[in-house]
Amino acid sequence: MTLSALAERLGAHLTGDPEALVKGVAGIEEAGPGELTFVANPKYAAQARYTAAAAVLVEPEFPEIPAPTLRVANPYLAFARAIEIFYSAPAYVPGIHPTAVVAETARIGANAHIGAYAVIGEHVILGDDAVVLSHVVLYPHVRTGDRFFAHAHAVVREHCRLGDDVTLQNGAIVGADGFGFARQHGKEFAGRAWYKIRQSGAAVLEDSVEVQANACIDRASIGETRVGSGSKIDNLVQVGHGSTVGRDTLLCAQVGLAGSTAVGNNVILAGQVGVAGHCTVGDGAxxxxxxxxxxxxxxxxTVSGYPAIENRQWLRSVAIFNRLPEIVRQLKAKSE
Incomplete structure (x- = not known):
């Protein structure tokens, strides 16, 4: 594809040879001739001056560099769209594999693809244009919207409801039992002190939610666990029973929400953040x-540390903490 054609597809302003050819995409550190790369983080700006890439996606105000540039307001988003131009994802033709088990009471939408050894339980409603790959299990009474995409070994438990354009990556579990146990006191309960609380509520994923590999969205004991439209759940995230996650929120890898946590809209919880039960995280935090x-x-x-405090205060506190040995030495010297 020529640079001029690529610039038009991405809505970018081209500086450089319009007939130069681009055959693929790569990161700024690896990009070579014929490849498109991008700079969205100032950390990599210096490398752009020496790149061998065919062109670099940059912001409009980015300084001139020897390589051709495609200037656009959001280089990272433009690069994401460029990946789609040069990479074709596998296509799954409609049909049900002969080894799949589909209950007679299940309602399968138009153009669905159901892969080998998938299990579709009783009274499941599967929307149009769904893709259910090998070894996926949909328990009884699951409902999905249109364009549901479940990668191998994803599981959706009974009575859970999923909106349109929901994606489950490999091993994602929606609606497993929440971690609920009541303490039984007395000698007669020795060896079985914890009484399991029935997890009767469903998990609900609204439209355009993506749950990535081996993440778990637990069902509620009563009521529901809900993830709002457009939210993205990263690998190994735990959403506890009865929690709510708002719209367009990011829960990054290994985030853990204890039961009945309320997370607002447009929140970002970075890797390994933990939230105690019954806490509220406000919109945009x-x-x-x-x-x-x-x-x-x-x-x-923005908060940091444990217990989490406002980020600037935490940065000042860390700076002081690193100076504690020096401060102790100064105090001892003054006291002598």
């Missing part, structure tokens, strides 16, 4: 990696 949140977080603020 951000928690940096490995923060521990034991209480409510106000809308729109």
């Amino acid at each position: 951000i928690a940096t990696a490995q923060s521990g949140i034991p209480g409510d977080v106000a809308p729109g603020i």
Whole structure:
């Protein structure tokens, strides 16, 4: 594809040879001749001056560099769209594999693809244009919207409801039992002190939710667990029973939400953030990696550390903490 054609597809302003050819995409550190790359992080700006790439996606104000540039307001988003131009995902033709088990009471939408050894339970409603790959299991009474896509070994438990354009990556579990047990006291309960609480509520995923590999969205004991439209759940995330996650929120890898957590809209919880049960994280809040949140977080603020505090305060505190040995030496010197 020529640079001029690519610029038109991406809505970018081209500086450079319009007839130069692009055959693929690569990161700024690996890109070579014939490949498109991008700079969205200032950390990599210097490397753009020396890249051998055919062209670089940059912001409109980015300084001139020897390589051709495609200038666009959001280079990262444009690069994501460029990947789709040069990479063709596998296509799955409609049909039901002969080894799949589909209950007679299940309602399968138009153009669905159901792969080998998939199991579609009683009274399941599967929307149009669904793709259910090998070894996926949909328990009885599951409902999905249109364009549902479940990769191999994903599981959706009984009575759970999924909207349109929901994607489950490999091993994602929607609606497993929440971690609910009541303590039984007395000698007669020795060896069985914890009484399992029936998890009777469903998990609900609204439209355009993606749950990535080996993440778990637990069902509620009563009521429901709900993930709002457009939210993305990364690998190995735990959403506890009865929790709610708002719209367009990101839960990054290894985030853990205890039961009955309420996370607002447009929130970002970075990797390994933990939120205690019955806490509320307000709209637009951000928690940096490995923060521990034991209480409510106000809308729109960034928090860090444990217990999580406002990010700038945490940065000042860390700077002081690193100086503690020096401060102790100074105090001892003054006291002598």
